[in-house]
Amino acid sequence: MLGSVYALVALGYTMVYGILGLINFAHGEVVMIGAMVVLTMIGFLSGFPAPLSNGAILLFAVITAILVCSMLAFLIERVAYRPLRNAPRLAPLITAIGMSILLQNIAMIIWGRQYKTFPDLFSTVSYSFGGANITNVQVFIIIISILIMSALLLTINFTRIGRAMRATAESPQIASLMGVNVNYIISLTFVLGAALAAVAGVLVFANYSVAHYSMGFMLGLKAFTAAVLGGIGNMAGAMLGGILLGLIESIGAGYISDFTGGFMGSHYQDVFAFLVLIGVLVLRPTGIMGERVADRT
Amino acid sequence: MINKVFYLEKFKSFQNPKIVWLGYSLVAITLAILPFIIEASIGRTWVRILDFALIYGMLALGLNIVVGFAGLLDLGYIAFYAVGAYTWALLASPQFGLHLPFWLIIPIGFVVAGFFGVLLGAPTLRLRGDYLAIVTLGFGEIVRIFLNNLDHPINITNGPVGINLIDPISVGGYALTRTQQIAGVNFSGAHIYYYLLLVLLLACIFVCIRLENSRLGRAWIAIREDETAAQAMGINTRNMKLLAFAMGASFGGVAGGVFASFQGFVSPESFILLESIMVLCMVVLGGMGNVWGVVLGTLLLAILPEILRDISSPIQESLLGGVWIDPESLRMVLFGLALILVMLVRPSGLWPSKKH
Amino acid sequence: MQKDIVLSVKGVTKSFGGLKALSKINLGIGKGEIYGLIGPNGAGKTTLFNILTGIYTPNQGTFNLDGKDLAGLKPHLIVKAGLARTFQNIRLFGNMSGLENVMVGFHVRTKTGVMGAVFRHYRAREEETNLRNKSKSLMDYVGLDPELTQPSTTLPYGDQRRLEIARALATNPKVIALDEPAAGMNPTETAGLRDLLVRIRRDGITILLIEHDVKLVMGLCDTVAVLDYGKKIAEGEPKEIKANPDVIQAYLGGELS
Numbered sequence: 001m002l003g004s005v006y007a008l009v010a011l012g013y014t015m016v017y018g019i020l021g022l023i024n025f026a027h028g029e030v031v032m033i034g035a036m037v038v039l040t041m042i043g044f045l046s047g048f049p050a051p052l053s054n055g056a057i058l059l060f061a062v063i064t065a066i067l068v069c070s071m072l073a074f075l076i077e078r079v080a081y082r083p084l085r086n087a088p089r090l091a092p093l094i095t096a097i098g099m100s101i102l103l104q105n106i107a108m109i110i111w112g113r114q115y116k117t118f119p120d121l122f123s124t125v126s127y128s129f130g131g132a133n134i135t136n137v138q139v140f141i142i143i144i145s146i147l148i149m150s151a152l153l154l155t156i157n158f159t160r161i162g163r164a165m166r167a168t169a170e171s172p173q174i175a176s177l178m179g180v181n182v183n184y185i186i187s188l189t190f191v192l193g194a195a196l197a198a199v200a201g202v203l204v205f206a207n208y209s210v211a212h213y214s215m216g217f218m219l220g221l222k223a224f225t226a227a228v229l230g231g232i233g234n235m236a237g238a239m240l241g242g243i244l245l246g247l248i249e250s251i252g253a254g255y256i257s258d259f260t261g262g263f264m265g266s267h268y269q270d271v272f273a274f275l276v277l278i279g280v281l282v283l284r285p286t287g288i289m290g291e292r293v294a295d296r297t
Numbered sequence: 298m299i300n301k302v303f304y305l306e307k308f309k310s311f312q313n314p315k316i317v318w319l320g321y322s323l324v325a326i327t328l329a330i331l332p333f334i335i336e337a338s339i340g341r342t343w344v345r346i347l348d349f350a351l352i353y354g355m356l357a358l359g360l361n362i363v364v365g366f367a368g369l370l371d372l373g374y375i376a377f378y379a380v381g382a383y384t385w386a387l388l389a390s391p392q393f394g395l396h397l398p399f400w401l402i403i404p405i406g407f408v409v410a411g412f413f414g415v416l417l418g419a420p421t422l423r424l425r426g427d428y429l430a431i432v433t434l435g436f437g438e439i440v441r442i443f444l445n446n447l448d449h450p451i452n453i454t455n456g457p458v459g460i461n462l463i464d465p466i467s468v469g470g471y472a473l474t475r476t477q478q479i480a481g482v483n484f485s486g487a488h489i490y491y492y493l494l495l496v497l498l499l500a501c502i503f504v505c506i507r508l509e510n511s512r513l514g515r516a517w518i519a520i521r522e523d524e525t526a527a528q529a530m531g532i533n534t535r536n537m538k539l540l541a542f543a544m545g546a547s548f549g550g551v552a553g554g555v556f557a558s559f560q561g562f563v564s565p566e567s568f569i570l571l572e573s574i575m576v577l578c579m580v581v582l583g584g585m586g587n588v589w590g591v592v593l594g595t596l597l598l599a600i601l602p603e604i605l606r607d608i609s610s611p612i613q614e615s616l617l618g619g620v621w622i623d624p625e626s627l628r629m630v631l632f633g634l635a636l637i638l639v640m641l642v643r644p645s646g647l648w649p650s651k652k653h
Numbered sequence: 654m655q656k657d658i659v660l661s662v663k664g665v666t667k668s669f670g671g672l673k674a675l676s677k678i679n680l681g682i683g684k685g686e687i688y689g690l691i692g693p694n695g696a697g698k699t700t701l702f703n704i705l706t707g708i709y710t711p712n713q714g715t716f717n718l719d720g721k722d723l724a725g726l727k728p729h730l731i732v733k734a735g736l737a738r739t740f741q742n743i744r745l746f747g748n749m750s751g752l753e754n755v756m757v758g759f760h761v762r763t764k765t766g767v768m769g770a771v772f773r774h775y776r777a778r779e780e781e782t783n784l785r786n787k788s789k790s791l792m793d794y795v796g797l798d799p800e801l802t803q804p805s806t807t808l809p810y811g812d813q814r815r816l817e818i819a820r821a822l823a824t825n826p827k828v829i830a831l832d833e834p835a836a837g838m839n840p841t842e843t844a845g846l847r848d849l850l851v852r853i854r855r856d857g858i859t860i861l862l863i864e865h866d867v868k869l870v871m872g873l874c875d876t877v878a879v880l881d882y883g884k885k886i887a888e889g890e891p892k893e894i895k896a897n898p899d900v901i902q903a904y905l906g907g908e909l910s
């Protein structure tokens with residue numbers, strides 16, 4: 001379940017990394033802002049004089065979040081990354097970190113330090129299913145994620161824009177020679193990634209029922225892990241990586257105590273994500289589905 | 298040729314030994330009386346802030362060996378600071394009832410942190426660039442999570458609470474954190490530590506400059522510039538990278554130990570990712586690879602945000618008629634903005650190494 | 654004539670995925686000669702260099718320098734054994750000055766450690782002065798101004814190529830492998846390079862030379878080997894090579910005449 005959210009966020013990392021070779025540290029913050037905007041919009045729309053149905057409120061809120069996040073990502077790329085495309089390698093990484101800190105603290109100023117709870121627009125129903133429990137919210141999350149990701153895959157693989165995106169990821173220079181407007185494609189990539197992030201933000205928020213200005217960083221890091229696990233730059237890999245990481249984490253957290261003879265408790269859950277990340281990067285840096293990257297000499 | 302002559306003419310004064318010595322003495326005197334000036338003009342807390350700036354300076358110089366010289370992007374550097382701090386805390390506090398003297402703990406911290414540097418560096422040797430950054434970030438977080446949780450089943454680190462009542466450095470029975478009277482002048486703990494840290498920082502600067510201008514420094518820079526070419530020129534890149542990790546970590550370890558003894562307690566909270574990022578930003582903002590640039594970056598990032606913390610409330614009061622924005626978040630917002638702006642305007646840092 | 658072989662390559666094979674970049678290459682490079690390696694683009698010449706210098710490991714085969722087996726060793730050990738190289742697409746340490754680049758080349762022949770670097774004891778100081786002086790004379794040797802302080806990547810192209818040679822010479826090699834050193838040079842620079850190569854040979858260093866400038870190769874080399882599609886199709890003195898029908902075929906006739 002969590003896996004499908006990781007997958008959504010991982011797609012954003014993978015698309016940007018595929019084209020720019022940049023770890024967009026601010027991506028996790030975009031997820032958080034998506035959640036926060038939904039919260040605000042629900043509050044705002046609920047107070048509307050003409051009462052709206054809960055479904056409509058949620059729909060409007062999510063659409064607003066997508067719009068806000070897309071614009072935000074567009075701006076981030078324009079302001080903080082584009083001018084540095086040919087700068088020393090560390091420079092864009094530092095602006096990415098700076099952007100992440102900036103967004104986190106602006107969010108803190110706007111939405112405060114408290115944990116926010118998800119307004120109950122609909123009641124949670126729990127189904128039991130072969131011993132495992134699953135809620136209607138979670139079913140909903142999985143369905144939405146699958147729909148969005150399929151749409152994205154279709155776009156990338158079967159449309160002109162998708163082809164241009166793939167060409168740019170392969171080599172921006174050659175793509176631009178072939179008449180692709182690389183800047184436009186890069187902006188589009190950021191916008192698409194952010195739209196997915198916004199949806200992911202809502203889904204996480206709905207599932208855990210809490211949001212916090214600092215929720216983005218760890219989530220982003222795990223999603224990046226998922227992207228690497230699947231093979232960075234590879235979209236299908238990102239999805240697979242997300243789902244795998246979700247599984248590893250929940251299984252790992254459940255059994256960690258047994259593994260270590262009670263020495264390590266579930267506090268060490270995050271250690272698992274990091275160990276997976278480190279293990280994959282060190283042992284198979286191309287990930288599960290990544291192609292072998294040739295060393296140039 | 299004409300240019301060269303002109304250049305010599307212009308800088309002749311710098312080559313006159315008398316003037317050089319005068320310059321050095323002026324700097325030395327300023328540094329010596331700085332804490333008194335600061336205490337008299339803006340208050341004792343600022344001497345402490347200065348002390349922390351010096352500790353950050355050691356960290357930034359250590360990280361600069363890894364990132365600036367060898368070009369290995371390390372985002373988990375604070376782990377070695379943590380290792381140094383906890384080493385000190387465990388060897389000189391009631392936690393285990395050990396109270397080793399400082400001259401034993403400093404070398405132990407140096408070695409233990411260096412060992413961790415090699416331990417965490419070894420798996421990353423084949424990684425380049427961003428992947429290295431992420432792996433080191435992971436290691437940094439893992440170390441912190443362990444510090445946070447190693448209070449059970451056996452209590453080693455005392456968990457999130459941290460370790461208290463750590464021994465200060467003491468010489469001949471005099472604890473350096475106490476106010477001492479020397480030649481009729483009162484030296485508070487912050488003052489004494491200022492001198493201690495200043496000496497340590499100068500030693501670090503000295504070591505860094507010596508290393509940079511040596512066979513080893515050239516080998517590191519060669520790896521930074523082109524790893525494959527460096528190998529093809531006969532550099533054992535594996536050993537040189539491990540050496541960079543070990544040296545950098547050792548600086549961090551010593552800084553961490555002194556920090557623990559100065560502050561008197563340590564907890565995992567001091568070693569969060571943001572601290573790694575902060576130190577990295579000092580290095581990059583100042584000018585990667587240039588020792589003086591790194592010192593400048595440290596001073597700016599260690600001191601400006603503190604000034605901001607002090608003045609943001611009064612300024613908001615007078616402009617907006619009340620404190621609207623919590624000074625802490627405002628400080629971080631400006632920090633983020635500053636990182637972005639400096640990188641946009643000067644991608645190689647404020648004072649890049651002259652080779653760039 | 655029986656050659657005194659310094660570098661011998663036996664059955665070296667390398668494939669990248671399905672592509673066989675080199676198959677069963679045998680070469681014998683005689684002491685003190687200039688040995689040319691030619692072949693069309695993509696023939697596998699650079700790949701062979703990458704194997705000889707330890708950047709790639711061969712799938713099969715071995716090679717030895719003065720009887721010492723080097724296959725599978727790390728690059729720095731191969732350099733230490735006495736085989737140095739330059740790169741086809743120049744790979745200088747960009748932000749270092751020319752002199753510093755050459756000084757890096759002395760790394761394997763010096764041994765100052767951390768203590769020496771920090772405390773600059775007598776031996777370390779002596780070693781440093783020594784290698785600085787030697788580096789300066791090497792710069793002179795290849796015809797560069799040792800006092801230039803600009804970043805090496807801002808040097809003119811021909812100078813960068815010569816700097817790479819100086820840097821490789823600094824490792825004190827028995828054999829120096831040059832990957833297309835004349836690429837991108839004008840005729841004057843090429844003539845200068847030719848002189849330099851002759852001097853290097855005269856000073857007792859064996860040269861393994863990949864070059865596209867056929868005139869240069871034929872005029873300079875004692876022995877030439879031709880690679881095509883990863884196979885050695887000919888080896889011999891320049892005049893034999895010029896007459897070899899397979900070689901002419903590989904070059905589509907034109908270039909060799």
Ligand SMILES: Nc1ncnc2c1ncn2[C@@H]1O[C@H](COP(=O)(O)OP(=O)(O)O)[C@@H](O)[C@H]1O
Nearest residue numbers: 294295669674693694695696697698699700701
């Ligand atoms: N790292 C690599 N991965 C995949 N193929 C490679 C690699 N290096 C070289 N090749 C291939 O091996 C063949 C020989 O290349 P190369 O040795 O560079 O040729 P040359 O130097 O003779 O022009 C080429 O087809 C090239 O594409």
Ligand SMILES: [Mg+2]
Nearest residue numbers: 698699700741
């Ligand atoms: Mg080639």
